[in-house]
Amino acid sequence: MGHRKHSAPRRGSLAYRPRARAGSFIPSIHNWPKIGAPTPSLLGFPGVKVGMLHAITTDDREKTPNFGKPLYNSATVVAVPEVSVVGVRFYATEYGSDRAVGEFYSKEYSGKEGYDPVKAAESWKERLPKVSRLAALVTVVPNDAGISQKKPILLEVGVGGGDASAQFDFITRVLGKKIKFSEIFKAGNYVDVLSITRGKGFEGPVTRFGVKRKQHKSRKSVRAVGVIGPWHPAAVMYTVARAGQMGFHQRTESGKRILLLGNGKDDKIDPPGGFLHFGQVETDYAVLKGSIPGSPRRLVLMRHPIRKQYKKVTPPQILELSTKMVGS
Numbered sequence: 137m138g139h140r141k142h143s144a145p146r147r148g149s150l151a152y153r154p155r156a157r158a159g160s161f162i163p164s165i166h167n168w169p170k171i172g173a174p175t176p177s178l179l180g181f182p183g184v185k186v187g188m189l190h191a192i193t194t195d196d197r198e199k200t201p202n203f204g205k206p207l208y209n210s211a212t213v214v215a216v217p218e219v220s221v222v223g224v225r226f227y228a229t230e231y232g233s234d235r236a237v238g239e240f241y242s243k244e245y246s247g248k249e250g251y252d253p254v255k256a257a258e259s260w261k262e263r264l265p266k267v268s269r270l271a272a273l274v275t276v277v278p279n280d281a282g283i284s285q286k287k288p289i290l291l292e293v294g295v296g297g298g299d300a301s302a303q304f305d306f307i308t309r310v311l312g313k314k315i316k317f318s319e320i321f322k323a324g325n326y327v328d329v330l331s332i333t334r335g336k337g338f339e340g341p342v343t344r345f346g347v348k349r350k351q352h353k354s355r356k357s358v359r360a361v362g363v364i365g366p367w368h369p370a371a372v373m374y375t376v377a378r379a380g381q382m383g384f385h386q387r388t389e390s391g392k393r394i395l396l397l398g399n400g401k402d403d404k405i406d407p408p409g410g411f412l413h414f415g416q417v418e419t420d421y422a423v424l425k426g427s428i429p430g431s432p433r434r435l436v437l438m439r440h441p442i443r444k445q446y447k448k449v450t451p452p453q454i455l456e457l458s459t460k461m462v463g464s
Contacts, residue, residue: 148345148377155344157384162435163330164386168269168294169442176306178272179294180439181317183214183422184281185331185430187411190458191395191423196450206455211395212428213405214436216317217280217419223273224307225292226260234268241273242312257308270295270303274315276435281419283433296440317420323397323451327438328390331430335384345377387429391441395452396423407459423457 168179188210195207222245227234240256272295275288295303321327341347342359350358365372372378398405400417410416413432422438430436 146375147347150375152385153374155381155385157335157381158332158386161332162289162291163332163437165292165294165330165437165439167442168271168296169440171296171440173297176295176297176303178274178315178320179296180437181216181293181320182219182274182276182289182291183216183317183436183438184278184283185428185432185434185436186213186215186414186417186421187432188212188427189405189407189423191425191454192456193395194453194455196448196452209395209425210427211457212424212426213411213417214422214424214428214438215281215400215417215419216422217276218314218316219274219276219291220288220314221272221307221310221312222275222290224257224260224304224311225271225273226263226267227269227271228266229268237267239273244312245275253308253311257304257311261304264300264304267300270300270307272307272310278435282415282417289435291437294439317422318397321394321397321422321438323394324449325394326391326441326445326447326449327394327424328388328441329392329424329428329436329438330386330388331428331434331436333383333385333387333429334431336382338380339382340379341377344380344382347377389426389428390443391445392428392438393425393452394422395425396454396457397421398423405457405459 165180171179191209191211193207193209195202195205197203221242223239223241225239226237228237229235238260240253240260241251243251243253246253272293273290274293275290277288278285295307297303298306340359341361342349347361350360350362352358361377364376364378397420399420400406405421405423406416411432428436
């Protein structure tokens with residue numbers, strides 16, 4: 137009977153646990169960053185993944201050998217239709233954590249006859265000293281981005297900048313109105329992208345964790361781990377690579393730079409025949425540097441970076457896109 141004569145690092149990170157299917161196609165955000173802007177604004181924005189292209193930009197990183205030279209980048213196009221602000225949610229700190237204590241909606245979204253959002257806002261303004269943070273309830277219609285779903289998706293988006301009173305005045309002012317992506321983010325800004333990754337189904341430990349295959353003369357199995365635990369105590373540790381669900385997990389990509397903002401009707405970005413698995417972009421769009429999680433036509437959430445960015449925020453100089461010549 138053979139025994140191992142060497143050691144090896146474990147296969148598969150333990151940071152991503154549980155590797156189970158996400159509960160929804162809509163990613164959830166539990167932490168919102170604090171921004172030092174004097175005027176309040178939304179801290180995030182939903183979008184729909186369109187597809188990828190290539191962008192040639194001028195390298196503006198001053199301390200790199202390639203500074204001032206053309207830089208070849210992969211990029212992702214995200215459709216960002218307008219969102220409607222339909223409500224406000226209030227949180228208060230109780231027993232060391234934030235807890236939702238109330239909310240009110242716009243007149244159109246409330247669905248109640250005689251509902252007056254002005255009176256609701258006045259009653260909540262008196263209780264602002266007890267509120268720890270505010271959040272906006274927004275809706276996005278996938279059909280506006282070119283997807284067949286017409287039912288709006290309700291999301292909660294954090295509000296930052298200024299003090300609580302200024303944030304409250306900002307939300308009540310935009311309640312019932314629409315907000316564009318360009319009102320929150322500009323070209324050159326950095327964002328975190330949260331999405332649900334592509335689903336791969338049920339996979340074995342070789343594909344799921346990257347363990348090595350055993351030799352071809354192994355007894356019974358080749359694509360399985362050699363041993364799953366000791367004889368005594370007879371237990372299987374959670375760290376052992378096992379078969380199970382792969383993909384369709386919520387993941388966060390940090391520090392994605394916005395290369396370009398545009399509108400699909402005025403500034404076409406589609407390749408001939410449209411993007412694969414998506415089609416034509418007919419709404420506002422944003423081009424992000426690099427790749428983002430998820431498949432085309434999947435909802436993604438973009439927020440201000442939760443890690444402080446020490447990079448200079450300047451609009452990038454784009455020389456060429458793989459789908460068109462810039463300026464043509």
